[in-house]
Amino acid sequence: MSAYFANKLRVVPITLTLISATFGLWLGELGWALFLASLVWIFIHTSEYRKYLQWSRHPLKRPPNGIDRWFLLIYPLFRSLQRERGRTRDMTKRLREILRLTEVIPDAVIILTPTGDIEGMNDAARKLLSLSDRDVGLGLATVLRNPDFVTFIRENQLEEPLEFTSPFNAGQSLEARRFDTGNERTIVLVRDITALNRLLTMRQNFVANVSHELRTPLTVVAGYLETMLDETQDAELRLSLISRLETPVKRLQNLVNDLMLLTQLESTSSKEQKRPVNLAKLVETCVQELSPLTRTTNQISIIVEDEVLIPGIDTELQSVCFNLLTNALRYSPEGNPITISVKKHHQAVRLSVKDQGYGIAPEHLDRLTERFYRVDLAGARSRGGTGLGLAIVKHILRRHGSELNIQSTLGHGSTFFCDFESIEAA
Ligand code: ADP
DSSP states (O other): OHHHHHHHHHHHHHHHHHHHHHHHHHHTOHHHHHHHHHHHHHHHHHHHHHHHHHHHTSTTSOOOOOSSHHHHHHHHHHHHHHHHHHHHHHHHHHHHHHHHHHTTOSSEEEEEOTTSBEEEEOHHHHHHSOOOGGGTTSBHHHHSOOHHHHHHHHTTOOSSOEEEEOSSOTTOEEEEEEEEOSSSOEEEEEEEOHHHHHHHHHHHHHHHHHHHHHHHHHHHHHHHHHHHHOTTSOHHHHHHHHHHTHHHHHHHHHHHHHHHHHHHHHHSOOGGGOEEEEHHHHHHHHHHHHGGGOSSTTOEEEEESOOOEEEEOHHHHHHHHHHHHHHHHHTSOTTOOEEEEEEEETTEEEEEEEEOSSOOOHHHHTTTTSTTOOSSHHHHHHTTOOSOHHHHHHHHHHHTTOOOEEEEETTTEEEEEEEEEOBOOO
């Protein structure tokens, strides 16, 4: 194509010069003839210039054919524009594909141009940061007006993630990370770390609580031992301390046992361990085992309306009964009656432990199953509990598809109950 036009280009001026020179010589006016030929040549150039000027308004269309060097100038330009357009199309397609892939990422993904403008985002970004497609092309720092986030975006700190409070929800903690993609673009990932932070705080509190609970009996044991080893002390006193060691050592044992049970409950699956359990029999065994601990006989009454089987783990259900009964005993004045019952309730089987003890004020009810939560710390501790009993009960019940319900009136007593699905007894 270019050879064809190159030939044309050489032919037109040569032919024009030859014709005008021949006519000029023939008429004896060579100067005028060449002058006229120049005017024609200028006219051709001007019209070519106009043609290409018009083309330049839509440079992606094919340029018109020309007979002059203009075409040689314009055509390569047009070709490179076409190649560039192809490349841009490919890139846009790839970018769309990448954006489509980012939709499966649960964290917010935002692609930024070198100037920090939003180029693309995924659905999580729209939800988490209230962005919309209208924000594409705007600066991310101007759309999200959190001062820490703005500094983070502008300062190019790629290494350290930024933790900040959501500008839309004061109770939500977010974490942002920046990644340089190498092609001048930046990817910003933002994730919701509210639950993670809550978990970290819970873990810290748990460790602090365990340490505190262990330290108290250990300090007592250490104090007794010190006195027992002190030869200047009265021999009778030193001997009497041996029997007093039992209480703090038992406390330590109970605490360690409860902690181990909680860990085991959290780390094992309950599905394959379930067997049919006769709840009525289980309750009777529990009460029998507890009777040496009760302060008056007949303090615990058992009411069993139906002999039913439930799918469960024997040892865990025993632990539920044991914890609820010991609490009823622990938080009731001496001799007050306690009733444990197993009854059909609609389609379910209801296990219930009722006492006429001190009762619980309503504001504590929601928190009783938290680890180490006690209504009256000093009083409760002296009663021998670990503060983990109801947390264990909650876990076990969850593994059995049930939950703990508490009804209580301060000064009048409490009822702790839970429902289980039944297997009709054969
Ligand atoms: P603890 O080992 O201290 O008994 P729990 O987790 O078993 O720990 O119980 C948590 C708290 O709930 C207790 O410290 C007590 O204040 C309260 N509580 C539990 N059961 C009863 C009850 N039957 N009557 C009154 N308060 C109770």
